[in-house]
Amino acid sequence: MTSPIGALPSDPLREELDVRTGEAVSILVPVTERPSNLQELYEEFATPFRSSGLGFEFIFIVEPEHWNLLAPLEELRDAGEPIRILRVGRAAGDATLLRMGAERAAHDVFLTLPAYPRIEADALLDVLEPVLRGASMSVARRWPRRDSWLNRLQNRIFHLLAASAAGGHSINDVACGVRAIRRDVFESLPMYGDFHRFLPFFALRQGYQVDEVEAPQHVGDHQPRIYSPSVYLRRVLDVFGLYFLMRFTEKPLRFFGLIGGGSLLTGSAILAVLALQRVQGQSLADRPILLLGVLLLVLGVQAVALGLIGEIIVHVNTLRGGNRVVREIRREPGSEGGSSSG
Amino acid sequence: MKQRTTLSVVVPLYNEEGNVMRLVEGVRAALGDRYAWELLLVDDGSSDGTLREVAVAAGAEPRIRPLVMGRRFGQTAATQAGLEHAVGDVTITMDGDLQNDPADIPHLVEKLQEGYDLVAGYRKHRKDRLLTRKVPSWVANRMIRWVTGVPIRDNGCSLKAYRRELVDRIQLYSDLHRFIPAVAVATVGARIAEVPVRHYRRQAGKSKYGLSRTGKVISDLLVLTMIRSFRDHPLILFAAGGAVAFAFAALFGVTSIIMAVRLGLPSIVFASVTALLAGLGAFLVILGLLAESAVFHAMARKPPPNLILSSPGARAGGGLER
Numbered sequence: 330m331t332s333p334i335g336a337l338p339s340d341p342l343r344e345e346l347d348v349r350t351g352e353a354v355s356i357l358v359p360v361t362e363r364p365s366n367l368q369e370l371y372e373e374f375a376t377p378f379r380s381s382g383l384g385f386e387f388i389f390i391v392e393p394e395h396w397n398l399l400a401p402l403e404e405l406r407d408a409g410e411p412i413r414i415l416r417v418g419r420a421a422g423d424a425t426l427l428r429m430g431a432e433r434a435a436h437d438v439f440l441t442l443p444a445y446p447r448i449e450a451d452a453l454l455d456v457l458e459p460v461l462r463g464a465s466m467s468v469a470r471r472w473p474r475r476d477s478w479l480n481r482l483q484n485r486i487f488h489l490l491a492a493s494a495a496g497g498h499s500i501n502d503v504a505c506g507v508r509a510i511r512r513d514v515f516e517s518l519p520m521y522g523d524f525h526r527f528l529p530f531f532a533l534r535q536g537y538q539v540d541e542v543e544a545p546q547h548v549g550d551h552q553p554r555i556y557s558p559s560v561y562l563r564r565v566l567d568v569f570g571l572y573f574l575m576r577f578t579e580k581p582l583r584f585f586g587l588i589g590g591g592s593l594l595t596g597s598a599i600l601a602v603l604a605l606q607r608v609q610g611q612s613l614a615d616r617p618i619l620l621l622g623v624l625l626l627v628l629g630v631q632a633v634a635l636g637l638i639g640e641i642i643v644h645v646n647t648l649r650g651g652n653r654v655v656r657e658i659r660r661e662p663g664s665e666g667g668s669s670s671g
Numbered sequence: 672m673k674q675r676t677t678l679s680v681v682v683p684l685y686n687e688e689g690n691v692m693r694l695v696e697g698v699r700a701a702l703g704d705r706y707a708w709e710l711l712l713v714d715d716g717s718s719d720g721t722l723r724e725v726a727v728a729a730g731a732e733p734r735i736r737p738l739v740m741g742r743r744f745g746q747t748a749a750t751q752a753g754l755e756h757a758v759g760d761v762t763i764t765m766d767g768d769l770q771n772d773p774a775d776i777p778h779l780v781e782k783l784q785e786g787y788d789l790v791a792g793y794r795k796h797r798k799d800r801l802l803t804r805k806v807p808s809w810v811a812n813r814m815i816r817w818v819t820g821v822p823i824r825d826n827g828c829s830l831k832a833y834r835r836e837l838v839d840r841i842q843l844y845s846d847l848h849r850f851i852p853a854v855a856v857a858t859v860g861a862r863i864a865e866v867p868v869r870h871y872r873r874q875a876g877k878s879k880y881g882l883s884r885t886g887k888v889i890s891d892l893l894v895l896t897m898i899r900s901f902r903d904h905p906l907i908l909f910a911a912g913g914a915v916a917f918a919f920a921a922l923f924g925v926t927s928i929i930m931a932v933r934l935g936l937p938s939i940v941f942a943s944v945t946a947l948l949a950g951l952g953a954f955l956v957i958l959g960l961l962a963e964s965a966v967f968h969a970m971a972r973k974p975p976p977n978l979i980l981s982s983p984g985a986r987a988g989g990g991l992e993r
Contacts, residue, residue, distance in 0.1 A: 580890070623947050637908070643844070647844045653740060655713075655755075660737065661726035
């Protein structure tokens with residue numbers, strides 16, 4: 330089932346432009362963490378493309394740690410399979426690997442695929458279909474879920490936090506990683522660090538419509554997963570970063586000013602009371618609350634100053650036609666209003 | 672043969688169902704064949720029937736260019752999008768709620784042709800509630816005038832005319848649509864004039880503004896001051912703040928020494944305050960250096976700003992005449 334997600338109600342006038350995307354797709358596979366057997370992965374996930382008649386290429390972008398997995402893939406490539414292998418000189422993370430793959434991709438539609446199975450191979454074409462029709466982006470949602478309760482619980486908590494940080498946009502499975510996206514949309518979105526997970530949120534923020542496609546969960550994705558505490562901490566920090574980026578990227582002073590303003594006002598109130606008491610003859614030298622007042626004042630000034638730094642960075646880097654989708658819509662024939670030539 | 676002025680009228684719309692057709696009629700009646708014109712109706716993610724009305728209006732009037740934002744981005748972004756798509760020699764911005772009268776557009780254009788870069792309308796007889804609209808607006812305008820130094824009396828009036836060269840040089844983001852004249856003066860030194868315009872009560876739909884925007888205005892004013900005065904040398908602003916912090920630190924430091932050495936009194940609180948304030952001073956200076964570095968790297972990637980406005984008779988440094 331495909332469901333469009335966006336801030337706006339569905340309206341035919343808002344349909345995506347009919348962009349010619351061609352009949353071929355570049356499948357980007359960043360090989361960073363817990364990769365499965367890459368040869369098996371390729372053989373399984375290339376099958377639906379072969380039978381569809383769609384042109385395709387697989388681009389494996391591989392960190393040094395996993396170069397030892399490449400021999401079977403290279404044999405397949407040498408035998409004429411549409412495989413390209415990019416060996417990356419250092420561990421760079423999924424976002425960077427995807428960008429490198431996109432830069433070298435031959436086609437204008439990308440399908441991102443983790444190096445381990447997430448959804449059944451047959452569902453890949455369903456994920457791809459909205460983008461081939463001209464949509465900006467579509468993301469797979471593993472549904473129905475058949476993995477352990479622990480995975481689902483972790484997933485649910487993460488999505489509750491992420492959706493709330495993203496301002497209520499409800500992507501149900503940002504962790505899936507199977508996404509189809511047009512080249513022009515991909516290139517207009519920020520891709521760095523661990524934020525590749527939140528690509529659909531960034532697309533929605535810029536005004537693109539994102540389709541979510543339900544896809545059966547792969548049997549290889551069923552096993553329970555427990556990560557190290559540092560992974561959970563990074564996810565929490567990612568969500569906090571997402572909260573800031575979705576709301577305050579263009580107006581950082583609103584965020585820092587709120588924190589700093591509260592601190593400044595409280596500190597100022599304390600100092601005003603102390604000043605009044607000093608005028609009435611009370612000593613200040615032995616009053617620790619003076620320290621608290623000054624501390625709050627200092628913290629407030631620091632927060633506001635940081636907000637101003639943010640504003641400077643935004644101001645000097647803002648570009649015309651920045652991060653937003655604007656398009657001219659088609660005209661509706663109607664009886665209202667007269668017509669005159671210009 | 673003298674060429675006709677080409678006008679682009681930019682109207683951002685958010686939930687203005689019921690107003691679009693009357694707006695189009697008003698613009699058509701005001702501009703007729705006197706100018707070559709286009710009307711850019713920018714739907715900012717309306718959730719009512721505004722977009723449908725825009726599409727129908729555009730179907731009936733070829734001079735309308737219907738634009739839609741991908742989602743609701745806010746009035747500043749919608750206005751900026753309209754400005755970026757406008758092709759006229761002169762661009763007009765106005766609200767879509769029919770509180771402005773398109774019949775005032777020719778007055779703005781005439782004033783602009785006297786050699787100004789931007790002509791701002793001011794609502795001479797406002798038809799708004801006194802306590803919730805007029806008084807806050809009066810206070811906000813005084814503050815904006817005082818902080819920015821640009822003596823515009825009605826920053827809330829969207830009806831404005833801009834010369835092409837100015838439209839190409841200003842960049843609005845965040846909520847800066849409220850301060851376009853100040854931004855124009857601060858960034859490119861535009862020459863500005865004001866003319867009185869008519870004002871009507873909203874006829875359909877609901878107002879999108881209230882007293883809640885006060886905090887945002889204050890924050891934006893702070894930003895604008897910084898852009899105007901310290902964009903090219905942010906270190907000055909932060910070093911000045913740091914100097915104040917160091918001065919107070921010195922004051923508390925000397926006091927604590929006198930208390931401890933001369934009077935034999937406990938001075939731990941004052942000494943701690945000294946350390947805090949000195950730390951703040953150092954922090955601000957470091958931030959200033961960081962800001963300089965950010966500006967340096969951003970400017971190194973960009974061509975020099977184009978500050979040349981080719982309007983006849985324009986004066987350097989900006990200013991305002993009525």
